[in-house]
Amino acid sequence: MTIQTPLSDVRFDPDNEGAGFDAAFIAVEVARLLREQQHSVVSEFLESQELADIAALIEELDDGDDLAAMRLLPLHDQAELLGYLRPRAQIGLATRIPRRELVALMTAMSHDERADLFKQLDEEAQEAILPAFTKAEREDLRRLAAYEEWTVGSVMTSDYATLKPEMSSTQAIEALRMQAIEAETIYSAYIIDEDRKLIGVIELRDLLTARPRQRVSEVMDTEPVWVRADEEQEEAARLVARYDLLALPVLDNNDRLVGIVTADDAMDVTAEEVTEDFYKGSMVTPLEISVADATISVLYRARIFWLVLLVFGNIFSGAGIAYFEETIAAHLSLLFFLPLLIASGGNAGTQSATLMVRALATGDVRLADFGRLLSREVLIALALGLTMAAAVSVIGVWRGGPEIAFVVALAMVTIVLIGALIGMCLPFIFAKLDRDPAAASGPLVTSIADVLGVLIYFTIAAQLLAL
Amino acid sequence: MTIQTPLSDVRFDPDNEGAGFDAAFIAVEVARLLREQQHSVVSEFLESQELADIAALIEELDDGDDLAAMRLLPLHDQAELLGYLRPRAQIGLATRIPRRELVALMTAMSHDERADLFKQLDEEAQEAILPAFTKAEREDLRRLAAYEEWTVGSVMTSDYATLKPEMSSTQAIEALRMQAIEAETIYSAYIIDEDRKLIGVIELRDLLTARPRQRVSEVMDTEPVWVRADEEQEEAARLVARYDLLALPVLDNNDRLVGIVTADDAMDVTAEEVTEDFYKGSMVTPLEISVADATISVLYRARIFWLVLLVFGNIFSGAGIAYFEETIAAHLSLLFFLPLLIASGGNAGTQSATLMVRALATGDVRLADFGRLLSREVLIALALGLTMAAAVSVIGVWRGGPEIAFVVALAMVTIVLIGALIGMCLPFIFAKLDRDPAAASGPLVTSIADVLGVLIYFTIAAQLLAL
Known part of the structure; x- marks a missing residue:
C-alpha cells in the first residue's frame, strides 16, 4: 500500500479526531518504508513528531518493526518513549530488547518509570538485568519498586535536583545546569542537610531573580509543602493541585527526602482516582489494569460481587410487593405506575448523590456546609416532587381515575423527597465515617430508594383506596 | 475565646483532615488578634502559611476582618491570594476594596485571573475601574474577557515570556530573568516574529544546558504543540496531559500567539470536565456555578428536565406491565421477581457503560477496539447472567416452584446480556456520532434496560407458563 502524500507532509492525528492520518494508517506506511530500507525517511519523520504520538505509532507496528522504528531515535528519546507506551505495549517491547540494550535504556529512563517497568518484568528477567546496573541504580530500583501500588512512594521519582544551603544563587544555577540531564525537573530544587533531611525548597525562578551572591538559604522556602512516602497517592495529587506545585517533595518517616512527585504524575494519579470514583458510582470494583487489557475473568470478578449483592437488595423490594399482593x-x-415511581426516587437520589460526591471531592463543599445544604435540598426536592406529581397525576386520571391519580401524585412527592434526601445525606455520612463518599452514589442510593419506593407507594395506596 | 496554643505553633489543617486546626477555628483566633491590634502576630503567622490555606482562612473571616488580614500581606501575595479565593468570596471581597487599591491589585494579578475577576464585576464597577488601568492593560483585560466561557481563550493567560530567535542562550536567560516578575511562567518561553507569529518554543532547561553562545533559533522546538483560542477548553487540557506540557501556546486564526494555558489551569479545566461527566452520568444538566453557591432555582432547573423525561421513559415500562396484566x-x-430482574439489567448495563465511557475518555480504548471488546463483553455478560440466574433460581424454587424458577433464571440471563450489551454499545454509538459518550451512561441505559426487562420477563413467562 502506498500513499500519495509523502510521509514528511503527513499531519499526525493520533486519535483520528480531525484532519490528518491516525497512527494505524501511518504505521502501514512506516512499515513499508522500513521494509524498503528507507530508514532516513522514517527517521526524519519521527524527529518532527512528539514522543507521545510516536508511542501511539509504535503500538500499532508489528513486532520487530516497532523495535526497528524505536532504534532510529536517540537513546534519550527512546528512554522517554518507553514511558509513554501503555503498560502492555511497554512490557511486550521490553521483553524483546536484548539485555544489554535494555539496561542502557533503563539507565536513561526517569527513575519512577524504570521502576514501574522493572516491576512488570517477570522474576527471571528481573534477575537477569539487575547485575548489569550500577550498585546505586540497583538500590534505587529496588527501593522504588518496593513501595506498594497505592502509596505516594509508588508514584514518586528519585531523580530530583538538590542544592546546598550555603551556595550562592550563581553557584546554585550552575549546580542545576550540571544536574539538568539527569534530573526529572530542575525548576524546583531541594535543599537537604548531611542526613538528607529536607530543610528547604527553591524554585529556579527565584534563583534567577535573586542577587548573584545571595545564598540559597536566604531565598529558599523553609516551610514547604511535603508528603510522606507511605501516605495514599491521592494525598500527593491533592496537595499538588491545591498548592499549584510543579513538584512535591516526599519524606520518609525520619524526615529524609526520598523523592518527588511531579505535576504530570500527580495528574495521572488524579485521572486514576477519577476512574475509581466512576467505577464506585456504578458498583464496579476498581481494576488493577487497563480495561482494554483486562481479561474476561478480571472483569467478571470486578462486576459480579455488586450485581449479586444488589440482587439481594432488590429482594426486599420484591418482598414489599409480595406483602401488598392483596392491594395489587x-x-x-x-402496577402501571410502579416502575415510574420507583425509578423517580432513584433518579432524584442519584442526582443529589452525584452533586454532593463531586462537590466534596473538589472541595467545593465541606462537611460543615451540611446543615445549610440540607434545608436547600428539602426545598428543591419538594419542588421537583410537586412538578413530577403534576405530570403523573394527568396520566393517573387517564389510566385509573382521580383516586388512583391522587395516590400516585402523593406517592411521587414523598418518594422523590425521600430519595433526594437519602442521596444527599449518604455521601456526607460516608465522609464523616472517613469512607470515600464516592461509594455512596448511584446504585446504592437507587437500591435503597427502590425498597422505600415500593413501601411508600403501596402503603399510601392501601390506606387511601381502602377508605 | 482564647486558645492555649500560640498562633505561631498552630498547624493549619484547612480541610480538617488530620491533626491541626481548621480554617474556621483559626479565623476566630485571627479575628481576636486583629481586634486587639496585634497585627504583627497575625502577619508573622500568615507569612508561614501557603496562599491557598490563607485563602481558606480569609473566606472564614467576617467582612472587614478579611480585608484587614489580606492587607498584612505584600501586594504581590495579595494579588495571588485573590486568585485562590472561590468566585463568590473573591467578588465579595473585590467589591469592598477601594477602587484605587483594587486597580493596583489587579495590575499585579496574573492576566487570566484578573480577566476572570473583571468579568464578574457588574457593569458599573467595570466602568469605574477601567480608566485607571494603562491602555495596554485595558486592552488586555477586554480581549481576555471577551472570550466565551467554554473556549481555550477563556482559560489562557497573556503574561507569557517571549524571546527573539537571534538571541544567544546567555542573552535569552538574561531576558527571562527580566521577565520573571511579570510572566506567569519563564520555564517555557515563546519565540515570535515581528507579526507575533509563533516560530518556536524553548524550555529554560534547554537554554541552561545549551552552549553560552548558541542561538535560541538553534535550540528551540520549531514544531511545538499548540491550540487555537476558539477551540474548546477541553482540547487544551487534553494536549497538556497528553504531551506532559508545562504550558501550551495559544494561537489566533492568523497564527499569532495570543496566550498560553499553564498546566495548573489545564488541571482545573480537567476537573470541571470530570464534574460535567459525572453530572451527565446522573442526568444533571451541568451548572455554570459552584454547587455550594447555586440557588434553589438553578438546581431545580438543572434537574427537573431529565427527571420528567425519565418519567415518560418509564411509562413504557408501565405500559409493558399493563399489557401483561392477565399473565400477572x-x-x-x-411480581416478587420484577424489581430484581429489572434492576439487574440496569445495573449490568450501567457497569458496562461506565467502563466504556471512562476508557474512551482516558484514551485507554479507541473506537477501533469496538469489535474485540464486543465479543469479550458477550462472554462476560453471559457469565454474569448465569451466576445471577443461579442465585435467583434458588429463590425462585422457594417462592414459586420449579416452573417460576426456570422462567426467572432464563429471564435473568437474557436481561443481563441485553442490558450489558446496550451499556457497552451506547457510548461507542455516541462517540461515533461525535456526541459525548458520557451522556450514554447510567440513567439512560437503565431506562432502556427497564423497558426491555419488563418485556423480556413477561414474554418468557407468558410463553412458558401458558404451556
Missing part, C-alpha cells in the same frame, strides 16, 4: 390484586392498574 | 393476575408470584 384489587387494583391492578396500580 | 394469573401468577401474582411473578
Whole structure:
C-alpha cells in the first residue's frame, strides 16, 4: 500500500479526531518504508513528531518493526518513549530488547518509570538485568519498586535536583545546569542537610531573580509543602493541585527526602482516582489494569460481587410487593405506575448523590456546609416532587381515575423527597465515617430508594383506596 | 475565646483532615488578634502559611476582618491570594476594596485571573475601574474577557515570556530573568516574529544546558504543540496531559500567539470536565456555578428536565406491565421477581457503560477496539447472567416452584446480556456520532434496560407458563 502524500507532509492525528492520518494508517506506511530500507525517511519523520504520538505509532507496528522504528531515535528519546507506551505495549517491547540494550535504556529512563517497568518484568528477567546496573541504580530500583501500588512512594521519582544551603544563587544555577540531564525537573530544587533531611525548597525562578551572591538559604522556602512516602497517592495529587506545585517533595518517616512527585504524575494519579470514583458510582470494583487489557475473568470478578449483592437488595423490594399482593390484586392498574415511581426516587437520589460526591471531592463543599445544604435540598426536592406529581397525576386520571391519580401524585412527592434526601445525606455520612463518599452514589442510593419506593407507594395506596 | 496554643505553633489543617486546626477555628483566633491590634502576630503567622490555606482562612473571616488580614500581606501575595479565593468570596471581597487599591491589585494579578475577576464585576464597577488601568492593560483585560466561557481563550493567560530567535542562550536567560516578575511562567518561553507569529518554543532547561553562545533559533522546538483560542477548553487540557506540557501556546486564526494555558489551569479545566461527566452520568444538566453557591432555582432547573423525561421513559415500562396484566393476575408470584430482574439489567448495563465511557475518555480504548471488546463483553455478560440466574433460581424454587424458577433464571440471563450489551454499545454509538459518550451512561441505559426487562420477563413467562 502506498500513499500519495509523502510521509514528511503527513499531519499526525493520533486519535483520528480531525484532519490528518491516525497512527494505524501511518504505521502501514512506516512499515513499508522500513521494509524498503528507507530508514532516513522514517527517521526524519519521527524527529518532527512528539514522543507521545510516536508511542501511539509504535503500538500499532508489528513486532520487530516497532523495535526497528524505536532504534532510529536517540537513546534519550527512546528512554522517554518507553514511558509513554501503555503498560502492555511497554512490557511486550521490553521483553524483546536484548539485555544489554535494555539496561542502557533503563539507565536513561526517569527513575519512577524504570521502576514501574522493572516491576512488570517477570522474576527471571528481573534477575537477569539487575547485575548489569550500577550498585546505586540497583538500590534505587529496588527501593522504588518496593513501595506498594497505592502509596505516594509508588508514584514518586528519585531523580530530583538538590542544592546546598550555603551556595550562592550563581553557584546554585550552575549546580542545576550540571544536574539538568539527569534530573526529572530542575525548576524546583531541594535543599537537604548531611542526613538528607529536607530543610528547604527553591524554585529556579527565584534563583534567577535573586542577587548573584545571595545564598540559597536566604531565598529558599523553609516551610514547604511535603508528603510522606507511605501516605495514599491521592494525598500527593491533592496537595499538588491545591498548592499549584510543579513538584512535591516526599519524606520518609525520619524526615529524609526520598523523592518527588511531579505535576504530570500527580495528574495521572488524579485521572486514576477519577476512574475509581466512576467505577464506585456504578458498583464496579476498581481494576488493577487497563480495561482494554483486562481479561474476561478480571472483569467478571470486578462486576459480579455488586450485581449479586444488589440482587439481594432488590429482594426486599420484591418482598414489599409480595406483602401488598392483596392491594395489587384489587387494583391492578396500580402496577402501571410502579416502575415510574420507583425509578423517580432513584433518579432524584442519584442526582443529589452525584452533586454532593463531586462537590466534596473538589472541595467545593465541606462537611460543615451540611446543615445549610440540607434545608436547600428539602426545598428543591419538594419542588421537583410537586412538578413530577403534576405530570403523573394527568396520566393517573387517564389510566385509573382521580383516586388512583391522587395516590400516585402523593406517592411521587414523598418518594422523590425521600430519595433526594437519602442521596444527599449518604455521601456526607460516608465522609464523616472517613469512607470515600464516592461509594455512596448511584446504585446504592437507587437500591435503597427502590425498597422505600415500593413501601411508600403501596402503603399510601392501601390506606387511601381502602377508605 | 482564647486558645492555649500560640498562633505561631498552630498547624493549619484547612480541610480538617488530620491533626491541626481548621480554617474556621483559626479565623476566630485571627479575628481576636486583629481586634486587639496585634497585627504583627497575625502577619508573622500568615507569612508561614501557603496562599491557598490563607485563602481558606480569609473566606472564614467576617467582612472587614478579611480585608484587614489580606492587607498584612505584600501586594504581590495579595494579588495571588485573590486568585485562590472561590468566585463568590473573591467578588465579595473585590467589591469592598477601594477602587484605587483594587486597580493596583489587579495590575499585579496574573492576566487570566484578573480577566476572570473583571468579568464578574457588574457593569458599573467595570466602568469605574477601567480608566485607571494603562491602555495596554485595558486592552488586555477586554480581549481576555471577551472570550466565551467554554473556549481555550477563556482559560489562557497573556503574561507569557517571549524571546527573539537571534538571541544567544546567555542573552535569552538574561531576558527571562527580566521577565520573571511579570510572566506567569519563564520555564517555557515563546519565540515570535515581528507579526507575533509563533516560530518556536524553548524550555529554560534547554537554554541552561545549551552552549553560552548558541542561538535560541538553534535550540528551540520549531514544531511545538499548540491550540487555537476558539477551540474548546477541553482540547487544551487534553494536549497538556497528553504531551506532559508545562504550558501550551495559544494561537489566533492568523497564527499569532495570543496566550498560553499553564498546566495548573489545564488541571482545573480537567476537573470541571470530570464534574460535567459525572453530572451527565446522573442526568444533571451541568451548572455554570459552584454547587455550594447555586440557588434553589438553578438546581431545580438543572434537574427537573431529565427527571420528567425519565418519567415518560418509564411509562413504557408501565405500559409493558399493563399489557401483561392477565399473565400477572394469573401468577401474582411473578411480581416478587420484577424489581430484581429489572434492576439487574440496569445495573449490568450501567457497569458496562461506565467502563466504556471512562476508557474512551482516558484514551485507554479507541473506537477501533469496538469489535474485540464486543465479543469479550458477550462472554462476560453471559457469565454474569448465569451466576445471577443461579442465585435467583434458588429463590425462585422457594417462592414459586420449579416452573417460576426456570422462567426467572432464563429471564435473568437474557436481561443481563441485553442490558450489558446496550451499556457497552451506547457510548461507542455516541462517540461515533461525535456526541459525548458520557451522556450514554447510567440513567439512560437503565431506562432502556427497564423497558426491555419488563418485556423480556413477561414474554418468557407468558410463553412458558401458558404451556
